[in-house]
Amino acid sequence: MLTAVFIKHLMSIMKKLLWSLPLLSLILAGCSTASTTASTTAADSADDSLKVVTSTKVWADVAQAVAPELDIEAIITGGDTDPHSFEPSAADMAKVSEADIIIVGGGGYDSWLYDSLDDDDRIIHALELSEHDHDHDHDANAADEDHEGHDHADVDNEHVWYSAEHVAEVADDFAEKVTELDPEAQVDAAAVTAKMDELHNKIHELPAVxxxxxxxxxxxxxxxxxxxxxxxxxxRATTLSEGEPTAADVAAFQDALNNGDIDVLVYNPQSASTVATRLKDVAEEKGIPVVEIYETPQNNENFLDAFTKAVDDLTSAANQV
Ligand SMILES: [Zn+2]
Ligand SMILES: [Zn+2]
Incomplete structure (x- = not known):
């Protein structure tokens, strides 16, 4: 902790120093024609702009859509990395300590990023900043509000970036935070919140399969x-707590697929166990549509597109029934 505070302090001194250097040379030069160029360079320089660090690429994509000009970096950029079992390096945590704003999902999912940061007002989060406990009896989502026309039960699930409402909230919170720290920054949450409204409506139209x-x-x-x-x-109970299902649980799943009770199977290739892959194969053999939904966007896809694709794929799979 001490080191982190020290590094942060050092960084802020460095930032100030870097900021003052061009101004200093400007003053020394004492030339008015050069001043326009010099001050433009200083303003364009990334050194004084806000630094944003996010746990996964999901939140980096959301933040970038809100503030296109900011320097935003995800610790987990996608690919094969499974955020469930991620352990950050010292270099990762150094980036976190240098950040002006930090965005996480919360609910224990990315606690590897925030559990060493106490009451840190740099953090924007979708769910409560709970520890990574596997009991799922915490009330991370107890306040999940019912909204008009929909009486859904509390959803205690850390994959909160597939909640259109939570993503919109994070976008709004982030926009507010950026403006608070830099009133001049170009920031607009509307693109994200409008997209989330659209997806939310599409989700409500998914049929009862x-x-x-x-x-x-x-x-x-x-x-x-x-x-x-x-x-x-x-x-379901075992996978919610990230455990290994028993043979009986797997058999019950296979029976459901074989009995023709199931219309659509959702498969997450990114954190797939051998069991999950086998169940996917069974579904395919039975001609049950399989929808792939990932933890983090793949192949540099933007999360907003990945979320849209997930909803579209669910829609078309459900309509095959
Ligand atoms: Zn809804
Ligand atoms: Zn997951």
Missing amino acids: NIVQTEPIADHILSHSDMVESTPAGY
Whole structure:
């Protein structure tokens, strides 16, 4: 902690120093024609602009859509990295300590980033900043509000970036924070909140079909739709707490697929166990549509597009029924 505070302090001194250097040479030069060029360079320089660090690329994409000119960096950029079992390096945490704004999902998911930061008002989060406990009896989402025309139950699930409402809230909170720190910054949450409204409406139109998930990644989508979460209870409980399902749980899942009770299967290739992959294969053999939904965007895809694709894929899979 001490080192982090020290580094942060050092960085702020460095920043001030870097900022003052061009001004100093400007004063020494004492030339009025040069002043325009010099001050433009200083303003354009990234050294004094806000630094934003996010746990995953999801939040970096959201933040970048809100503030296109800011320097925004995700610790987990995507690819094969499974954020569930991620351990940050010292270099990762150095970036966190230098950041002006930090964005995380919360709910324990990315606690590797925030559990060493106490009451840090740089942090913007979608869920409460709980520890990474696997009991899921914390009330991270107890205040989840019912909204008009929809009486969904509390969703206690850390995959909160698939909640259109939470993403819109983070976008708004981030815009507010940026403006607070730099009133001149170009910032607008509207592009994100409008997109989330659109997705939210699409989600509400998803039909009442039976759906199973190899990992409960789409809970925040399903809870706003008429889709019926039909993952066998034992399997679901184990995967919610990131455990290994028993042979009986897997057999119950396979039976549901084989009995023709299931219309759509959601599969998360990014944190797939051998069991999950086998269940996906069974679904494919039975001709049950499989929708792939990832933890983080793949192949440099923007998260807003990935979220849209997930909803569109669910829609077309459900319409095959
Ligand atoms: Zn997950
Ligand atoms: Zn809703």
